[in-house]
Amino acid sequence: MKKLLQVQEALTGGHRLCAGCSESIIAKQVVMASPRPVVAILATSCLEVATTIYPYTAWMIPLLHVAFENVDAVASGVEAAYLALKKQSTLPHNEDLEILALGGDGGTYDIGLQSLSGALERKARIRRICFCNEGYMNTGIQRSSATPFGAHTTTTPRGNASFGKIEWRKDLTGIVAAHHIPYIGQAAPVTLKPHDLRIKAAKGFEADGPAFLNVLAPCSRGWGFEPKDTIAIANLAVETCYWPLFEIVEGKWNLTYEPKIKKPIRDWLAAQKRFEHLLTDEPLIEYIQKRIDEEWEALLKKCDRK
């Protein structure tokens, strides 16, 4: 308990994120896991506009926001400055720091993908968190390449001729894995394995090179669930194997949680309004279940569980 009181707190109360938003929970947990002071760089996102309304800021650690699609480039510039000043012993304080870059799925899967790939290839020693809320929630719930198949968004609306988004989500964690960086984790703010996110963040902070965490960030407004159910929804994502918890340490895949009983994908779909139009369409649900099963089997193989 005493130790917990000494850890860094990223955000103060009174920020303007929606009730039930998971992003503040994730940001706080991640920063708490750092053994060193954290300097954060934030892409334009829900988290950014809701926490930095001038002349106020909810951030209790240094924060830089530049734009939507470049958080990794900005972070690698911060890292370059950090190394340059450290070399010359001209840092404001003679202390090792951690450089943390944060972005939503828009700023990571889509518009920010080039900048992310560039920074990972250059092996910048940055820690990168993707808040994957599966859509452009900041601009009002539009589809992104992380939006799941069949989901209703304002740009993939359900209608007489539409069942929502027709494309399967992009496998960003797999794309990041292809960069062969020291640490990659897929996580979620879950109670079924409460320390999983924090432990992965802590491992990321020790990586000798870039570390990447793709964190499922349930969004009450965008997904259509009660604000009180944020964590329950995250649990469900893991229990249905929709969002498995795993890590890739120096290229070695490792499952960090295996549900004892794999819940049917229908449970996941039925818990959110964005999928409610699918519930009467049995063939579509079967198709989704099949693909989720295939992805899960493939993951088990990579993790040497089969």
Place this chain on the structure above:
Amino acid sequence: MRKVIAATGNQAIAIALRQIEPDVMCAYPITPSTQIMETYAQYIADGIVKTELRLVESEHSAMSACIGASAAGARVVTASSSQGIALMHEILYIASGLRLPIVMAVANRALSAPINIHGDHSDTMGSRDAGWIQLYAKNAQEAYDTIIQAIRIAEGARLPVMVCFDGFTISHSVQRIEILEDAEVKDFIGVYKPEHSLLDIKRSKTFGTFALPNFYAEIKYQQRDAMRKALYIIKDIDTEFLNRFGTSYGLFETYMLEDAEIATVVIGSTAGTLKYATDEMRKEGIRAGMLRIRAFRPFPAKDITDTLKHLKAIMVLDRTDSPGTDGPLYQDICSALIDMPIHPSISNFMYGLGGRELALEKAKRIYRDLADATRKGIKVEHGYDVRTEGVGR
């Protein structure tokens, strides 16, 4: 002590950057500025400089990384041209909005389409409202001296600075350049002590906040005010440079203007041709002169008005088009002179697009047309250095 060498504009810039030895350089290659980063990468490979070089994956990321490094308290430089400047356009506004003293060398080049690698001013003129100080050099010597001055100007004004010079004409031509000693440059630029640093964990701050209508205009107004004050900073640094090294450039350069009746106004290397043409005109008894803009942003409107007000006719040469209206330099010159009760007749000539040279004969023709029109009491029509025959429609 100046030492004479032969170098291209890009090499001269690279030498200046080596002497400056910034903490961080983030860059992406693009013709015709590539040589700057190539040369600098060699300095690093040879262990001559300690700069952290970040070879990023685009110009957008180059400027983004520069912002990160500058916000973190480092002295930061980059170089680019053309499409690169266009690609980083969004981020240029953020560099100035965050008041970061980033210095960028720009070898000016035309913008696509059609794709063209040669010199004109379309790239930096497209970002003239981005809140960057823009200084344009007439040759490699001035580019070298200006990039050294720019470090002090940027840090003094807390604004980013572009040092612009014509692609190929300056960037790739070998010229006679007098370089300073390394120690002289280091002493002149001094040590950078940022007022705010992202890495100051004991005084944690939020950089790049979200400002609503209740504050946005005030923050932009501060930038405007900083740009106005930058005029004095540019002058002061230039004076200090003169006192130390015997060279001065001012906000603009004048040639034979005192007793002139007609004049051209220009930016960049074409000033050389126009000076020569001025001399030729004088031999013919035409009282010609020339003004070359060095500081385009901030625009020294008042000083320019005082310098040009006695003229009868002016031809403003723009090396970029602004389709649907007149050239940007023309508009600024008109705006500067409009308050005079009687002002010179002002015309606009678009020249040099995509690297087309302004030949001496054309330059002389501009002066002759101005002289003829003045004699007849009429205004010279706007011109455009273009062929209309034999071009597909």
